[in-house]
Amino acid sequence: MPELPEVETTRRKIEPLLLGRIIERISHDAPHKYRNTHLAEGKRVSGLSRRGKYLLLQLTDSEAAEGLPHDLELIVHLGMTGGFRLQAGQHTRVTLTTDAGTLHFDDPRRFGKMAVVATGDYGGMPTLAAMGPEPLSDDFGEAEFVRLARECGAVKPWLLSQKPVSGVGNIYADESLWLAQIHPAQTKLTAAEAKKLYAAIREVMGAAVEAGGSSLGEGVGNYRQHDGEGGWFQVQHHAYGKAGQPCDRCGTPLEKIVLGQRGTHFCPQCQRVRRA
Ligand SMILES: [Zn+2]
Missing domain, CATH: 3.20.190.10 (MutM-like, N-terminal)
Structure with a gap:
């Protein structure tokens, strides 16, 4: 996708x-x-x-x-x-x-x-x-994101709604949450969690756009058709598609669950649900 x-x-x-x-x-x-x-x-x-x-x-x-x-x-x-x-x-x-x-x-x-x-x-x-701000633009402000995240439902489906920020799909939602060490089903983020997630989204999306940009020399005629999700760029994923493989941060095997009807990858050790 x-x-x-x-x-x-x-x-x-x-x-x-x-x-x-x-x-x-x-x-x-x-x-x-x-x-x-x-x-x-x-x-x-x-x-x-x-x-x-x-x-x-x-x-x-x-x-x-x-x-x-x-x-x-x-x-x-x-x-x-x-x-x-x-x-x-x-x-x-x-x-x-x-x-x-x-x-x-x-x-x-x-x-x-x-x-x-x-x-x-x-x-x-x-x-x-209803689309939210572009993640790499100045319109995507930390304070507003934190304010919205403190009231959010399960955080991953909330990101996928495109309302808090635009363009974050299944792969980059999993990657951003892994980087911020937040469980995909966590609700009502703390200000500290929301700030970490905000920074993670900017980092993950920025790196991916850069990786895509680096392949621009191929020209549109050589544009490689992907098959299903993933496989577009040689971006290093830490969570997406890595169920059963050791977490790059702690070594615990990553898990895959279905959340909001989407395959969701996370580390059960680094990304624990915090009880409200
Ligand atoms: Zn881990």
Whole structure:
């Protein structure tokens, strides 16, 4: 499952191919998954940004004067297996033709989605509409995070809700909680725990974005399709996917539980539930 660092890497890879280009055609055969994409045709891509795990392409009229507000956005969610390629393949779902070339959206498991909306109109996408601050931006403030964390339910599902902070998915939630030595089911963090978790999220997400960025030289054509969760970058994981292996901090075998319907990895020694 692509998480924030993978989506950010995708953004950086497709930006040089799309920025400033005019979208001539977006073809697919699933209008319920790729909604209103015809509205993007004839528009110029004036920016590529990201919120959490959503890619946002800002679209302006190709004839519009500079400085006018962007009027539409093409929102892309990669789902479980979505990615862009230069060559069409067996799993190509959407083909995007610009005045400079063609980009194919491959998605073997078909969980990816696209939609063209009026800029900022995320009413049909509650997760995007309620999304918290970007973890590596100045908007992600420690004091506010601590305030929210002191009232939180089970901390891992709370992180995965995207409300306290955007873009933290299953892998990086497990890694951040391991680093902060907090049990994934802990509720109502103390201020000290919340501060440790805040620092851990910034460290884990920063390292992952950097690792993704270091592979940018490959070019979009060589963009490696992952198979299922994990396996995108050679990032050293300490918890995720390591059930039964010794904890890198204390040597105790790591455990795997299901929490909020998600596989959850933690150290039973370093990450104990604190009774309230
Ligand atoms: Zn441990």
